[in-house]
Amino acid sequence: MHALKQDLLYAWRQLVAHPGYALVAILTLALGIGANTAIFSVIYGVLFRPLPYQDADRLVHVRQVNPAEPDADLAFAVQEYLTFQRESRTFEHLNEYHSMFYNLTGLGEPDRVQVGVVNETYFPAMGVQPIDGRAFSPADNETGAEPVTLLSHRYWQSRFGGDRGVIGRALQMNDRSITVIGILPPLPAFPDANDIYIPPAACPFRSNEMMIQERSMRMVALYGKLAPGRTVADAQTELDAINRRMRQEHAASYPADSRTELRLGTVREELLGRFRPLVFMLVSTVGLVLLIACANVANLTLARMIRRDREVAMRTALGASPGRLVRQLVTESALLSVIGGLLGLTLAFLGKSVLVSFASRFTPWTDEISLSWPVLVFTLLISVGTGLVFGLFPAWHSLRRDLVTTLKDASGGKSTGAANKHRSRRGLVIVQLAASFVLLFVTALMVRSLINLRQVETGFEQDNVLTMLLPLSFGKYQTYQQIRDFHLQLVPRVQSLPGVVSAAVASDFPLNGVVATPIFRVQNREVKPTDAAATATIRMITDDYFKTLSIPLLKGRDFDPTDTSEAPMVIVINRTLAERYFPNEEPLGQRLGVVVSPTREPRWRTIVGVVGDVSQARLGETVEPEFYIPITQYNDFEMRLLVKTQGPPRNLLPEIRRVIRSADPELPVVQVRTLQEVREESMAPTRLTTRLMMLFALLAFVIAVTGISGVIAFLTQERTPEIGIRMALGAEKETVVGLMLREAALLVAAGLSLGLVAALVVARQLQDLLYGLQAADVPTLLGVAVILAVVVGVACWVPARRAASVDPVIALRAG
16 A cells, blocks of 8 residues: 555646646546446446336237338227236236326316326336325226326426425316326336326226227237246236237137237346447547547557656666556556546536437437446446556566666657557557548538438428417317317318418328328228238328428319318328329229228218429438318317417417417417427437537547647657757758658558548448438548548648758757
8 A cells, every 4th residue: 555655645646747748648548438437327327227127128029010111109908908817817917008198187287298098017017105195096997987097206396396285185087077196106108108197997998898899999908917937928928828829719809811920028128229220439539539538548648658767767776676666657657547537527527418419319218317336336337447557567567678778768758769669659540540531521421411301301391380280179179070170160260360371280290200191092992911901190180281381282182161061081101002092093082991990881972183392201211192171071179279470480489379268278288399490300310319429429529639639749749869860961841741741641541541431331331321312422421531631730740841841960969
């Protein structure tokens, strides 16, 4: 301990004696270690932090999918769920779940809440108990039971201010009283970001007798807990057998051409699955930043060690052992690294929120991510490890020198026998250049991808269009006629407001993220068992919808007031649907029918118009078939109001709200956004990823260029006597500068060559994040190479020009 104390005191004196070196090294390490700490805190918090569920690895999601569309879940019928629950032996619990939106009133401003509908064993299966009140009981799910609810922790805090007195309070939900019986602990927003939970008996749709008995009425998702000792494979085999037997026993409910299969996966994988592919990008990025930082500090240390060769040689001559010298040099490096790590920890804390926001786009398991003790241990290890790496490397080079030679070389005050160190420094420069090239190339790809997304033609006009959701209460509006009347009366009143160009009501609008894609059929067209199901996006609209969004009518007519519920059923399709299903015939006059149930004949509708294609769920996705139905012939409780204005649309929001309140004072007006904001939101994941990459790339670029320019300046200074001799013999300044730049060019060429290979390997892993580009994009490769070469060239030219301007006599004296 006494020796360690001595080493630390000596190391501290050395750092104080050379503040410039210490400050640059500490800041460089702080940036590299801070970036790695921030990333590790997010990765640990998402991937390795224990889920707040008991026996989380036994929790399973049972999905039903069409093999042709494996990413789209098909809900289960209640009778299917009951069959699986009754006959399964591999599950300790098998539970139902679905989520809906309800209107909550009586609390001041009307609120729209997302409601999870679960049976009484749903939370016990996860080991989740209320922090106050009680959980659901079997009695709560009996027919005629008084409606009860559990509040999510987040909604309890935000809406009720954490007041525990809410237990026992009766709320008004869709004109129906419901009593709060408990408050849940903090949980991930999974499967959905539900505000409250109710049992199936309290849901008017789930408790409907037709929903319970009809196997064609699909509504629920299945989540289960495996019995001890059972695996996902065991459950898959068992449920497949039950499913085959069930379909044979109820063959009338399952047409021969219906193709579905069951797929099981753990809840952990479902929570984290979308985040895992990003881990490679994050780890690779910050790993390169740290590599550049370490190479930079190692170069600084090597430069300093060249000037300390005499000190090392003298201490060796006086009897210091190689181990003692290595320990001293490593202690100095470790002290630098630990100080840099402490500063990096502060930077990580400041930047963590940006990374958490990024991760939350891909997984709901980001709550309460913090700089916990595993993160602190990681920071300590990476700080000490970094110190060892860039401390041992220069020490090893110094101890390889011959003692007599070093003392002779150092007698003149300057070491001229450091060829090995120069080679090592050049190698580190090559590594820095290569790593910088990788980061800049990947960032440039992301920037170009984002630019391409911004230039995508959406097919509709988004300027000066305001959107909002109008979720009608199904307790107040009990018939489709009441729903239609409300919307058809509201639109003219909004249109009459000063500054409104047009208004419309629709079930959804482009780029809103979620689309309904029902199966449809073309009348008098045979469907073979081997044919893939025909699906299309569906939207219910009023007749000014196309005008409001400036969607062009290509053929036929728009909807009009004569398209009532008593008139013939009509439909308008998009260009893609027309070209795909009527490539060589006239689509107008053809009849389509939405398949509501495999056992029921579709309601046939006549195509009266064809409109242009629009972007549907997200920018950059391939446009799929789409059709539109007038709300006078089909309607829904949750419709959206779209208002096109002459000026900034939000200026008219108070007046629009006033009109809506006068029509229904208890109607929540939520999700108020302009279409321009919706478009920006659709690009948010790409934009956030790009900004993150730009931040790390800029960080690495600054570190690398600063380090490389310092290396070149030092190497140039070392060659001052040689430059003096050349100039004394008649060499021109331009010749000397050219010589220095040619050597720098060799380093740049080697670094870019190595970086090119590494960049192509890394970029291929990110192909799914790119739009309109290939990973091996030649213009981007060339552009990044030129920019990096020019910047490094300027950084090398400045010290070379300065050295060539020195008086030859002074240069010779310096030797």
